[in-house]
Amino acid sequence: MTTLQDTRDLDTPELGDQALAAARALLGMPIRIEQWNNEATRDTIRHYSWGIGDDNPLYSDPDYAAGTRWGSIIAPPTFFFAVFDAVVAPGLEDIQWYYSGIDAEFFQPMKRNDEIKASAEYVEAKKLEGRRVRNMVLQTGEVLYHNQKGELCTRVRSHTFRVARSGASDGLRYEPREKHVYTEAELDAIMTAQLEEFRRGAATLWWDDVQEGEDLPGTVRGPINQMDMTTYYAGAVGTTGYKSTKLKWRYTAWARNDPDKLPNNYDKCYYGAKVLPSIGHQDAKVAQSDLGMPGPYDNGPQRCGMLATVVTNWIGDEGEMLRYSARIKLPVIFGDTHRFAGRVTGKRIEEGAALVDLELWGENQLGQVTITGSATVKLKQR
Template identity: 35%
Template sequence: MNAQTDIFPKITDDGLEQLRRRTGKLITGSLEPWCHEATRDNIRHYAHGIGDDNPLWCDPDYAAKSRFGTIVAPPSFLFACDRIVSGYVGGLSGVHAMWAGADWTWHEPVLRNDEITTEARLKDLIEHQTRFAGRAIQQIYHVDFFKQDGTKVAEADSWCFRTDRDEARERGTKYKEVKARAPEPYTDAQLEAFYDLYAKEEVRGSTPRYWEDVSEGDDLPKMAKGPMTVTGFIAYAQGWGGLYIRANKLNWRQITAHPGLGIKNRFGVPDCPERVHWEDEFAHMVGTPGAYDYGPERCSWLTHHMTNWMGDDGFLRKASCKIRRHNPVGDMLVISGKVTRKFVEYGRHLVEIEQAAHNQHDELSVLGSGVVELPSRAG
């Protein structure tokens, strides 16, 4: 894109100071979550939105025979139950927000028809200098998740990076080489090789993976995600809900209440910033190579990788996701993982896993890790 006059609001010291005053305060009046309850359909829509066909999430007859006795929500389903953990950040009106990572801890499974409520607080603001957009602000929130009896089922620290759109578009250097690449359509042979990972994907399911049978250094099976398409991003939004996807009167109400939110499209109509995920034109305006995947979506792919491996009798205790670059339309992603530690803590038999995902150019897309509790042959 040719250089042009800066058109978007900027990060300011005054805006940061006003935002910093909110630190530690309970957030009230935030947007209604996409899912209040973990219904059968809500769980299935989320699982299918990340390409996860585990029958424990989706098949009532299968799940009835599990140790849970009913359908279970995949761990990352909780993204659909709170807007803050998903990247709905306050303050710095009109400044772009990109979801960039989370540290999750799960205490209890979320079962079919559990009702979820949350409490969220701004935890910290950290300034960075980046190749993507120069000055950037990491905006971190802490969110607690409770079910209907008051039991805390999970908690998470989640963060977005706030960036100047004009700076990223005009002067950012992170994607200089990527933007210069000519599109190269995949050959049938390339697609067939990639799809072979889908054909071989194993859902451990009802076959227990015992702690004693796992060794440090074991590799997890590689997992494919992609090739990235707008269709795939929309499939995720159907299960997750999207932050700003609203129609007609509800959209008008949203952009009226938040004047910095609506950004005019080529027809002069204010439209939501979330369209960076399906509209190349706007994605280029914020400095990215093209329409790209959702951050919580990618985090959910990493947890999917671990739940496939651990089986129905395992439990994902912790997971961390740190996004390193965008996945624009056309990218293929391969997730790899390795067992790095085995240990016992408070009577739980635990395994620590490190993950990484690279695209077709072997560029690092995301780093992840997790702690999985496995059944023990000792009981």
């Protein structure tokens, strides 16, 4: 079988036998980070929150937030995506990046006017086989987010699939899927579900009242379109790959001629790629013909953030999310609508803390599960 190194001059390189070794050879490399947001300001928090459809006043209204236990605006748990998207997946030039999921721990919220510093380590690479692709490499990075006091706010293990594009013999090939068409009645129901979304807010959810097996109210998002993606990008992912006009060309030139100037030192393969990996989120032709996706698709961290809102809506202002994991299962393309849901799987007292464990998932309008997850939350006890 040909190797990645053998086929770099071809339009579509294979993910060959040597790819895993090439990926593992970079483990432990020093990681430089270019952050999109350096401060958790009133506006950066709001921009991110609105990008996942979360208009919780705890994240955007100073007067409301002042009356909560926090005393001021805080960021939603997944705001770390707006600081740095946590993707640490170096090497493998022109092999496509797909977000796989996260395992996150939250130690304290990021609060208004906190300065956040991210640091990262590339910690794992392994070979996987999927139902649609027989050869993938899964790369994992660990990212820490500290505030200006040096306090750890969030620890994230972020996972990224590397998959050959559709022109390769082992490339990804989904059948194209047309944008879903809804009836007026269906669109009215989708709108109503979002306008009437449950949010506990200032009311207290007592640990004592939670029952194992009970369902969380859930949320609805969509139908997703290009405007949704643009709004999310403005709040969250102006780091890797999302550059415009002069900056786009500057980063491309650095990748080709002087990669040491790139703020993210592992981005040579990203900005130097023949097909910019992120363009599939916008361009139907690239998504289908080059990347093998069913159509232009959503952003994985965006979906992770949307799923987490099921939890934060349910626990209210006084609850805390301690741990959160999510795994992307299927692509979500423009026109898809999501129903995110959750269920209580257990409750316990651990070192004096009243904890609840949750199972989470999201389904598109076709009934397909596109994301799964879990969370552990801390509640007040009577």
